[in-house]
Amino acid sequence: MHSNRSAFSRILLFFTTIAITTIVLYRNSERWLRSVLLYLSTADWARQIATSFPPAWQVASRFIAGETSQDAIRVSQAVNQMGLSATLNYLGESVDTAEDAAAAREAIIQLMQQIHQYGVNATVSVKPTQLGIHIGRDVVHENLQQLLTAAEKYDTRIRIDMEDSHVTDTTLDLYRRLRDDDQFGHRVGIVLQAYLYRTEADVKALIQEGAWVRFCKGAYKEPHELAFPEKADTDANFLKLSKQMLSEEARGRGMYPCFATHDEALIRAINQYVRQEQISKDAFEFQMLYGVRRDLQQELSAEGYRVRVYIPFGTAWYPYFMRRLAERPANLWFFLSNLVK
Numbered sequence: 001m002h003s004n005r006s007a008f009s010r011i012l013l014f015f016t017t018i019a020i021t022t023i024v025l026y027r028n029s030e031r032w033l034r035s036v037l038l039y040l041s042t043a044d045w046a047r048q049i050a051t052s053f054p055p056a057w058q059v060a061s062r063f064i065a066g067e068t069s070q071d072a073i074r075v076s077q078a079v080n081q082m083g084l085s086a087t088l089n090y091l092g093e094s095v096d097t098a099e100d101a102a103a104a105r106e107a108i109i110q111l112m113q114q115i116h117q118y119g120v121n122a123t124v125s126v127k128p129t130q131l132g133i134h135i136g137r138d139v140v141h142e143n144l145q146q147l148l149t150a151a152e153k154y155d156t157r158i159r160i161d162m163e164d165s166h167v168t169d170t171t172l173d174l175y176r177r178l179r180d181d182d183q184f185g186h187r188v189g190i191v192l193q194a195y196l197y198r199t200e201a202d203v204k205a206l207i208q209e210g211a212w213v214r215f216c217k218g219a220y221k222e223p224h225e226l227a228f229p230e231k232a233d234t235d236a237n238f239l240k241l242s243k244q245m246l247s248e249e250a251r252g253r254g255m256y257p258c259f260a261t262h263d264e265a266l267i268r269a270i271n272q273y274v275r276q277e278q279i280s281k282d283a284f285e286f287q288m289l290y291g292v293r294r295d296l297q298q299e300l301s302a303e304g305y306r307v308r309v310y311i312p313f314g315t316a317w318y319p320y321f322m323r324r325l326a327e328r329p330a331n332l333w334f335f336l337s338n339l340v341k
């Protein structure tokens with residue numbers, strides 16, 4: 001049985017290698033590969049195959065703290081000891097029943113309780129589709145409200161992650177409603193994505209509102225009508241809008257931008273701008289994913305920059321992991337070679 005599986009894995013590797021080699025010989029290969037991986041990240045059949053294959057989890061665990069909140073707390077403590085802060089994410093998305101959304105909410109409340117109990121320097125990051133955005137606005141709003149109440153009780157903050165463009169408007173509406181209406185509104189933050197054309201206008205509005213914003217490139221498959229097809233354009237937009245979020249006006253209005261990227265060239269360009277404009281290193285932070293560019297995380301921290309690590313945990317790791325593969329094709333090779341070990 002074992003040798004059958006091993007033989008199957010080797011055959012799979014063989015054909016995949018040929019496929020990838022063929023693909024890389026063609027122009028735009030990376031973009032093509034990225035599209036395939038992003039498609040697979042949402043395909044139920046692919047999730048079932050990958051998650052029933054134990055070696056896949058071994059590779060995925062490079063990016064994931066573990067299956068339980070205790071794992072996430074343990075990793076956060078280690079990260080804190082290195083001088084970095086954390087944001088913890090209980091993995092899960094696209095739930096379609098109110099019961100599942102409520103279960104996720106309760107797990108996140110328990111996580112906040114543990115953050116408090118262990119004195120960890122961490123916030124939490126949550127996904128609207130995990131908390132019921134597809135079920136109804138009231139469902140997700142009610143769940144987020146309960147999370148904010150818990151955040152107040154356990155003295156932490158909540159960041160609403162940004163998912164694909166189907167939910168951008170609703171997510172921004174929810175964020176604003178919570179921030180403005182809820183008595184604990186100062187404990188909620190939002191995310192914007194540099195690849196969307198609309199983001200320039202969103203940045204402008206959020207500067208006026210003095211928001212707490214994470215700024216990333218964007219991890220989902222988006223149509224060309226909505227997002228820059230060329231990576232270079234996304235990168236240029238990232239730098240341009242980062243500078244706007246660091247402007248005197250933005251800082252004056254209380255904006256606190258968090259630049260979520262591993263792109264060293266962009267990070268160095270932001271740092272150069274900060275030096276040139278004599279902006280305090282406390283006026284912003286960098287954020288990176290657990291398992292990605294640890295060297296850079298520590299280097300920036302040693303240089304006196306604030307760095308926060310996004311630490312996911314839980315059993316619903318498949319879509320998160322596939323997005324990480326899509327971001328860097330070299331990870332795919334690492335994944336495939338580990339499958340046959």
Ligand SMILES: Cc1cc2nc3c(=O)[nH]c(=O)nc-3n(C[C@H](O)[C@H](O)[C@H](O)COP(=O)(O)OP(=O)(O)OC[C@H]3O[C@@H](n4cnc5c(N)ncnc54)[C@H](O)[C@@H]3O)c2cc1C
Pocket residue numbers: 160161162163191193216217218219220260261262263264287288289292293309310323324325327328331
């Ligand atoms: C803290 C944090 C929170 C995020 N939250 C969201 C969110 O709410 N919504 C959303 O759409 N996206 C989110 N993202 C993902 C983000 O949008 C990008 O998809 C991801 O960060 C890759 O882009 P990059 O900025 O690192 O630049 P890229 O140009 O993709 O990468 C730059 C360099 O970073 C390294 N790198 C990047 N990704 C990986 C990887 N997976 N494995 C190994 N090396 C890698 C490589 O060296 C690469 O050359 C988040 C990212 C971070 C860091």
